[in-house]
Amino acid sequence: MARDVQFTFDCADPAALSAFWAEALGYQVQAPPPGFDSWDQALEAWGVPPERRNDASAAVDPEGGRPRLFFQRVPEGKQAKNRVHLDVRAAPGLEGEERMAALEAEAERLVTHGAKRLERHEPAPPLAFGHIVMADPEGNEFCLD
Known part of the structure; x- marks a missing residue:
């Protein structure tokens, strides 16, 4: 079903x-x-x-x-790191520096809307393509992937 x-x-x-x-x-x-x-x-x-x-x-x-x-x-604030988070697919099909440039541009755009940039993870082939960890205006983590 x-x-x-x-x-x-x-x-x-x-x-x-x-x-x-x-x-x-x-x-x-x-x-x-x-x-x-x-x-x-x-x-x-x-x-x-x-x-x-x-x-x-x-x-x-x-x-x-x-x-x-x-x-x-809810009355209480965020207490700890998210156990589940969203990955915002901001660079589908892109690799290497082109991918990271697209992720950086999206990170900058979202910061102007209240997001906070937390950390950047560089590409490490063959399995890690690179991503940027962000937080929304209330501190909920998400990734630009």
């Missing part, structure tokens, strides 16, 4: 983190339900108090083929 999957992130600021990941992956922040021009309008109509309106957010693939990313507010 085929199953859908979504990735859920615990975070402090769901709206900001969903906007970051939408930018990083070419996704978009999920649109409000039909009949509403904004999420704030929908949440107001549903009686959600203002202080609870950033409890969740989602980013979706505009073409619908990739998993939904769901962001939920």
Whole structure:
């Protein structure tokens, strides 16, 4: 049986983190339900108090083929290194210096959107092609691969 999957992130600021990941992956922040021009309008109509309106957010693939990313507010901050992380495939089919240049360009772009660069791993053929470890605005590690 085929199953859908979504990735859920615990975070402090769901709206900001969903906007970051939408930018990083070419996704978009999920649109409000039909009949509403904004999420704030929908949440107001549903009686959600203002202080609870950033409890969740989602980013979706505009073409619908990739998993939904769901962001939920939690009271505690990030405690340790991620056990699972995303690899953002920013240089498919590239090798060597061309690959690393493409990864560097993407790292620079994401830093302007709030990411932090953590470390660069050089290519070490035959198995390691090189990658850059990054962190999103709330410190969740991911790799540019």
